[in-house]
Amino acid sequence: MAAVHVYVHVPFCVDPCGYCDFYRGRYRSAGEAVYREALVREIGLRVPEGAVVRSLYFGGGTPSLLTEAGWTAIFNALTARASFETGAEISIEANPASVTKENARMWRTLGVNRVSVGVQSLNNRILRFLNRLHNARQALAALDCLAAAGFQNVSADLIYAIPGQNLRDLRGAVRHLAPSLRHLSAYALAVEPGTPFARRGVVPQSPDQTAAQYEIILETAGLAGLRRYEISNFARPGYECSHNLNTWAYGALIGLGPSAVGFDGRRRYRNVPDIRQYSVSLRRGALPESFEESPGTNTRLRERLMSGLRTRDGTLLSTRERSRLQKLSAEAGLSDCFEWPESGARLKSSKWLVLDEILARLPAEEAVVG
Amino acid sequence: MGKVEAEEIRNFCIVAHVDHGKSTLADRILELTGAVPKEKMRAQYMDQLDIERERGITIKAAAARLSYRSGAGKAYQLNLIDTPGHVDFSYEVSRSLAACEGALLVVDVSQGVEAQTVSNFLLAKASKLAILPVLNKCDLKQSDVERTTRQLRELGVDITHLVKISAKTGEGVPELLEKLVTVIPPPRSRAGEDPEILKALIIDSSYDNYRGVVATIRIFSGRLVEQDRVRLWAAGVETVAAEVGVFSPVPVRVKQLGPGQVGYVAAGWKSMRDVAVGDTLVRAASPPSAPLPGYQRVKPMVYAGLFPTDGENFEALKNGLQKLALNDSSLTIEPEVSDALGFGFKCGFLGLLHMEIVSERLSKELGIETLLASPTVVYRVYQRQGAGETMVEVKSASEMPKEGADRIEEPRIRALIFTPTEMVGPVMQLLEDRRGVLEEMNYLDPRKVILTYDLPLSEVITDFYDRLKSLTRGYASFDYEFKTYAPADMRKLDVLLNGKEVDALSLIVHKDSAARISKSVSSRLAEAIPRQLFEVVVQVASNGRIIARETIRALRKNVTAKCYGGDITRKRKLLEKQREGKKRMKQIGTVEIPKEAFLSILKSGDLNPPSAR
Ligand code: SF4
Numbered sequence: 014m015a016a017v018h019v020y021v022h023v024p025f026c027v028d029p030c031g032y033c034d035f036y037r038g039r040y041r042s043a044g045e046a047v048y049r050e051a052l053v054r055e056i057g058l059r060v061p062e063g064a065v066v067r068s069l070y071f072g073g074g075t076p077s078l079l080t081e082a083g084w085t086a087i088f089n090a091l092t093a094r095a096s097f098e099t100g101a102e103i104s105i106e107a108n109p110a111s112v113t114k115e116n117a118r119m120w121r122t123l124g125v126n127r128v129s130v131g132v133q134s135l136n137n138r139i140l141r142f143l144n145r146l147h148n149a150r151q152a153l154a155a156l157d158c159l160a161a162a163g164f165q166n167v168s169a170d171l172i173y174a175i176p177g178q179n180l181r182d183l184r185g186a187v188r189h190l191a192p193s194l195r196h197l198s199a200y201a202l203a204v205e206p207g208t209p210f211a212r213r214g215v216v217p218q219s220p221d222q223t224a225a226q227y228e229i230i231l232e233t234a235g236l237a238g239l240r241r242y243e244i245s246n247f248a249r250p251g252y253e254c255s256h257n258l259n260t261w262a263y264g265a266l267i268g269l270g271p272s273a274v275g276f277d278g279r280r281r282y283r284n285v286p287d288i289r290q291y292s293v294s295l296r297r298g299a300l301p302e303s304f305e306e307s308p309g310t311n312t313r314l315r316e317r318l319m320s321g322l323r324t325r326d327g328t329l330l331s332t333r334e335r336s337r338l339q340k341l342s343a344e345a346g347l348s349d350c351f352e353w354p355e356s357g358a359r360l361k362s363s364k365w366l367v368l369d370e371i372l373a374r375l376p377a378e379e380a381v382v383g
Numbered sequence: 384m385g386k387v388e389a390e391e392i393r394n395f396c397i398v399a400h401v402d403h404g405k406s407t408l409a410d411r412i413l414e415l416t417g418a419v420p421k422e423k424m425r426a427q428y429m430d431q432l433d434i435e436r437e438r439g440i441t442i443k444a445a446a447a448r449l450s451y452r453s454g455a456g457k458a459y460q461l462n463l464i465d466t467p468g469h470v471d472f473s474y475e476v477s478r479s480l481a482a483c484e485g486a487l488l489v490v491d492v493s494q495g496v497e498a499q500t501v502s503n504f505l506l507a508k509a510s511k512l513a514i515l516p517v518l519n520k521c522d523l524k525q526s527d528v529e530r531t532t533r534q535l536r537e538l539g540v541d542i543t544h545l546v547k548i549s550a551k552t553g554e555g556v557p558e559l560l561e562k563l564v565t566v567i568p569p570p571r572s573r574a575g576e577d578p579e580i581l582k583a584l585i586i587d588s589s590y591d592n593y594r595g596v597v598a599t600i601r602i603f604s605g606r607l608v609e610q611d612r613v614r615l616w617a618a619g620v621e622t623v624a625a626e627v628g629v630f631s632p633v634p635v636r637v638k639q640l641g642p643g644q645v646g647y648v649a650a651g652w653k654s655m656r657d658v659a660v661g662d663t664l665v666r667a668a669s670p671p672s673a674p675l676p677g678y679q680r681v682k683p684m685v686y687a688g689l690f691p692t693d694g695e696n697f698e699a700l701k702n703g704l705q706k707l708a709l710n711d712s713s714l715t716i717e718p719e720v721s722d723a724l725g726f727g728f729k730c731g732f733l734g735l736l737h738m739e740i741v742s743e744r745l746s747k748e749l750g751i752e753t754l755l756a757s758p759t760v761v762y763r764v765y766q767r768q769g770a771g772e773t774m775v776e777v778k779s780a781s782e783m784p785k786e787g788a789d790r791i792e793e794p795r796i797r798a799l800i801f802t803p804t805e806m807v808g809p810v811m812q813l814l815e816d817r818r819g820v821l822e823e824m825n826y827l828d829p830r831k832v833i834l835t836y837d838l839p840l841s842e843v844i845t846d847f848y849d850r851l852k853s854l855t856r857g858y859a860s861f862d863y864e865f866k867t868y869a870p871a872d873m874r875k876l877d878v879l880l881n882g883k884e885v886d887a888l889s890l891i892v893h894k895d896s897a898a899r900i901s902k903s904v905s906s907r908l909a910e911a912i913p914r915q916l917f918e919v920v921v922q923v924a925s926n927g928r929i930i931a932r933e934t935i936r937a938l939r940k941n942v943t944a945k946c947y948g949g950d951i952t953r954k955r956k957l958l959e960k961q962r963e964g965k966k967r968m969k970q971i972g973t974v975e976i977p978k979e980a981f982l983s984i985l986k987s988g989d990l991n992p993p994s995a996r
Contacts, residue, residue: 020948200944224939245944260948274949281952306952316951319958323946346973350916367916370941373961374916374975 016067016098018259019060021087022270023076024048024288027110031144031215032172034205036272036286037074044288048270049083051292051301053090055269055284058300064095068102068256077107081119088123102127102255110146112155117162127254128159129168129198135186139175144209156193166252168196173230174223175202176215183226184233191237195252199230200245224366242325244365261320262329263313271301280307318358318375322368327352327359338375345374389643393567394462394601396479398503399489400496400860404519407550408489412463415556416449418632445587446482446599446645447632451560459564462645464586464601471734472713473506473864474681475587478661480506481677482586482601482645485513485567487559488540489550492518492526496534496827498801498860504540513567516540517559522549534827570643572604577672578642581605583664584675585615586645590709594626594649596658601645603675605666608639612667613650616674618657621667622650655712681713683731684794684865685738685844686778688719688756688985689745690727696751697726703749704728707741714741723887723969723981724756729779735844756985759891760841763792763868780889783875787926793871794840796863797822799833806855807832813850817842818893838863839871839893876901876930878908878984879922883972888984901931904984909933911980919974 025040025048026033038044069091079087097103104127105120112130120128134140135149147155152169159167169190173183190197202217204210217223231241239247243261246254260266268275272286285291285303294301308316314334321328330338335357342351350364350371360368399405413419449461466479480486486507490500507514516535520526528547535542544566548555572578587599600607607613607627614621628636629646640646652658660681663674691700708714715731732738738755745751762777767789777783798819802810804826811821814836823835843863851859874897878888888908892900901923908921912935919935946954968975 201940203944220938220940227940244942244946257947261946266948268948272949274951276948276951283949283952304952312955315958316955319955320946320951323942347916364916366940366942367938368942369958369961370916370938372958373965375962 016065017060017095017267018068018256018264019066019070019091019267019269020256020273020275021052021069021071021076022268022273022284023071023074023079024271025078026073026075027078027108027146028144029209031142031210031213032202032204032208034208035074038288040075040078042080045078045080045083047292048288049086051288051295052270053086054295054298055301056087056090056094058295058298059267059269059275060091060094062094065098066091066095066101067098068259069097069104070102070256071105073106075108075111076105077111077116084119084123097124104129104254104256106131107155108146109152109155112158114158114162117159117164121162121164126164127166127168127196128164129170129196130155130159132156132169132186132190133172134175134178134182135189136178136182139178139182142175142177143172153189156190160193166195167193168198168248168254169194171197171199171230172202173199173226174217176218178218178226180226180229184229187230187233188237191234191239194239196246196248196254197234197239198246199227199234201227227366244323244368258324261324262326263317263320280305315372319372322358322360322372323365325359326356327354328357330357341376345376347371347374389460389641390569391458392460392462392570392643393485393564394464394483394570394643394645395485395487395563395567396464396466396483397487397489398466398476398480398499398507399519400491400494400499400503403489403491403494403497403500404550405489408487408517408519408548408556409463409465411550411553411556412449412461412560413447413632415553415560416451416461418447418449445589445632446630446647448629448645449631451564453564454561457564460644461560461563462601464645471732471737473502474679475660476503477506477510477677478584479586480510480512481675482584483510483512484570485515485563487515487517487563489517489519490531490535491520492528492531493520493523495527495531495831496538496801498799498833498862501538501801501833502799502862502864504538514540515559515562515566516542516545518545518547519550521547522552522554530828534831537827572642573675576604578604580669580672581607581611581613581664581666582675583607583640583648585658585660585662585664587660588655588658588712590655591649596652596655597647597649598652598658598664599630599645599647600640600664602640602642604642606639606641607648607664613648614665614667614669615652615657615659616663616665617659617678617680618662620652620657622652624648624650655709659712681733683713683715683761684734684840685732685758685760686729687732687738687758688721688724688727688754688779689730689742690721690724690754690756692752692754699749699751700727700745700753703745703751704730704741706749707744711741713737721756721887722885722971723976723978723985724754727754727756731778735848754982754985757890758844760794760839760844762871762873762891764788765790765792777891780875780891781886783889783891791871791873792868793873795866795869796838796840796843797866798836798838798843798861798863800836800851800859800861801827802832802834802855802859804830804832806858807834809854810834810851810859813847813854814838817847818895837866840865841891841893874925876904877924878904879920879924880908880912880971880974880976881917881920882922883974885971885976887981890984897925898930901925905931905933907983908980909935911983912974912976914938915973915975917973 024037026037103125105125106129108131132152137148201223204215234247238249241247242253265277266275271284271288271291274283282302283304284301291301317328338358352359352361397405445465447463451459451461464479464482466476488504544562546559546562548559582603583600585598588596591597609624609627611624613624626649627638628634661678691697704716708716713733716728719727719729742753745753759779763774764777765772765774819836819838822837825833827833872894873891874894876890878885905921905923918937921933922929923931968977
């Protein structure tokens with residue numbers, strides 16, 4: 014049986030961040046119990062008997078809020094049906110506020126080998142603006158704590174393009190964090206509808222300023238040995254997130270938990286983004302899906318380009334697809350944007366930041382497939 | 384003048400400035416003479432088209448035969464000949480006037496004499512008509528009968544028979560009719576004209592689905608009888624007069640028309656173009672003699688692109704325009720394809736108002752929204768050829784000869800501007816900005832000035848009137864007539880995007896405004912064109928020399944920060960939306976230009992210099 018990639022959504026947080034549009038609710042132990050029970054049922058429905066897990070990723074929400082009982086139940090359910098491939102990547106996202114010695118030790122024991130810490134910024138004013146639970150000192154302490162517990166593969170998230178943020182802040186943060194990191198993710202602030210920031214009318218920095226901040230992060234991370242392998246992700250060689258690489262390569266993914274998305278290469282589903290409905294549905298033995306689609310060949314190709322071109326390796330294409338794309342991009346005046354390795358197509362590094370513009374200018378995929 | 388043809392006939396028209404009450408007075412006269420019973424009367428009866436009713440003007444002349452018995456018990460046949468109310472139709476107005484012996488010059492006493500009062504008076508005087516001044520709205524509180532009377536006297540109007548009325552209430556209208564039949568003479572044959580030979584003036588034509596083209600005519604001599612074989616002098620078309628009648632004001636078949644009479648004839652004509660206003664209708668068999676004087680082939684003075692705002696409505700626009708042209712021989716249409724705006728038509732109009740009327744009728748009557756692009760006057764472009772010269776008429780920048788021109792002539796107008804005295808400064812400034820040359824300045828009274836300017840037509844076809852109105856808070860009035868072609872230092876401006884010429888954006892401008900307009904064009908484009916993957920250089924060139932330049936810097940960032948498993952569907956949809964948006968853009972070379980960018984340049988009236996300094 015082929016190796017599988019599994020994503021688990023943990024829908025709890027303590028206090029919502031200003032920019033957050035993930036599905037999550039306030040953490041309560043009763044809620045965790047409901048969630049845990051339902052998730053165990055979903056594992057039973059979705060994870061094939063005898064599956065070999067190549068990557069397992071707990072995202073959120075705040076997975077680091079889960080109790081030991083929760084973790085144990087989830088891991089037990091998984092290992093009851095599946096095994097982990099040697100060197101499998103097991104990641105969790107953690108909020109600095111919930112990284113404690115005890116938790117770190119527990120995660121190690123469970124087999125977690127990669128922790129992604131939501132540092133976001135090392136400027137306390139900005140952390141308050143984001144409504145984060147922690148300050149810069151706590152974030153750094155969390156990284157130390159993880160190191161002390163023996164975690165090697167630690168990643169940090171940063172956010173840029175925040176109003177009032179400057180280049181010095183960002184360069185300083187990357188420099189300061191890099192020695193403790195194998196991996197770094199840096200995201201431009203996006204104000205999504207329905208978030209507290211949208212309600213407050215927060216506007217991210219201008220595209221030009223955002224671009225300048227990005228360049229600084231790229232440069233500083235690069236000097237510190239963290240190489241860009243996807244638009245927003247940087248890693249030391251060999252520490253690229255294999256879970257996400259699989260997604261960008263358009264690989265199959267089992268999504269578990271409320272609001273999680275899964276894809277088997279043909280069909281994509283999304284679980285209902287509501288913990289009650291999620292659990293009710295599973296208690297009845299039904300898949301808790303609220304959306305599904307089976308993109309056609311053309312749409313799939315567009316999605317492959319959309320995700321693959323974000324990465325250093327680009328998109329794998331058949332010879333036929335590759336030559337069609339070459340022709341069409343030339344016609345659209347985009348020749349200058351691509352490189353054409355044997356395997357397919359990738360973006361020139363100078364064009365990464367305008368990927369969406371390039372994708373939007375590419376003629377319809379029908380034409381690409383021919 | 385020869386002998387009196389029909390003692391009981393009075394042919395007259397009503398002339399007035401816009402909104403001074405011409406149509407209301409016509410309504411009262413129709414009512415009083417019993418032509419239209421009171422209960423059937425609707426406001427502005429003679430103005431058949433809704434749009435005209437709304438604007439208080441009429442486009443097409445029509446005529447109504449009315450019976451009137453005077454106080455002395457004498458019976459008269461009155462022919463009220465309607466005249467188009469606007470300067471764009473001055474030729475048609477002159478033909479309508481030529482069909483009359485007299486004119487009622489109506490002035491609203493709450494407004495006083497205005498620009499069109501004067502131009503109408505001058506036209507009527509030139510046609511040697513008896514002029515009966517009529518003061519309207521005398522019932523209004525703010526009426527100033529004294530002042531208006533003084534203004535008329537100042538103008539040189541004979542006020543001996545001045546009549547005061549209220550067209551709205553009908554007060555004074557019976558007295559007006561009494562005066563009319565005494566002041567306005569009966570028709571006379573023209574000196575030296577053979578009274579037996581049919582000569583009739585075409586004063587209007589319209590298209591009827593059953594009868595074909597129907598012409599309104601005034602008989603100057605001879606008699607027109609149904610089944611006569613007739614010929615149109617200028618068009619040379621021979622047909623049979625199938626139906627002869629009068630409007631009273633509904634069409635009534637009378638089988639024949641005699642000297643001095645006004646009526647209509649349908650002679651199986653197929654095309655409006657053959658039946659030209661001002662042409663002379665004669666009997667086919669009649670011996671050669673001179674036509675009635677004054678005939679001209681009217682030619683469009685202003686051309687503009689007419690495009691459907693929604694590209695899909697092209698067919699509807701095409702049908703709509705054809706329909707309008709059927710009844711409006713002065714509207715010319717030819718297909719046009721614009722790089723920027725797609726399929727449309729290049730239309731020729733008599734003037735500004737005509738242009739506006741056409742687009743309003745398309746919208747109101749046919750529900751087609753259109754975009755008027757790059758209105759241009761007709762330039763005469765001369766090029767040396769051997770010892771001589773050739774001339775081409777240029778109706779848009781793209782028609783400008785590539786080799787350039789030796790000299791260019793532009794149409795100029797004589798403009799009559801009425802303005803309150805205290806605003807004369809800014810108004811004269813505006814006229815100077817528009818390259819106007821002051822010819823005369825007269826005080827109608829201490830509060831009102833008449834300015835006569837010699838102006839390039841190109842300077843008034845866009846926003847001139849709006850500017851004038853806003854400078855004077857609506858108090859100024861304006862009228863013009865075509866004067867002559869005169870040499871002008873015009874330049875063609877070419878717009879280049881990354882070195883590639885954008886045909887659709889070329890403009891013809893005067894040398895003196897070339898620099899300013901180039902700047903305005905380049906900065907408008909730089910503002911309206913979104914940043915692209917590559918730097919875009921906007922240049923405006925004149926004679927191959929770059930005179931304005933702007934740079935649109937390359938787009939630096941357009942990418943979503945996150946694209947994980949859960950984001951793909953939403954992101955794909957977002958990109959689809961972006962791509963849809965791009966589809967609506969026009970690609971010139973590798974540069975994508977949104978429609979708004981074109982509109983910011985092409986829309987009429989936007990590029991003129993600011994006048995209020
Ligand atoms: S911790 Fe993450 S999931 Fe929770 S509110 Fe903040 S951004 Fe959203």
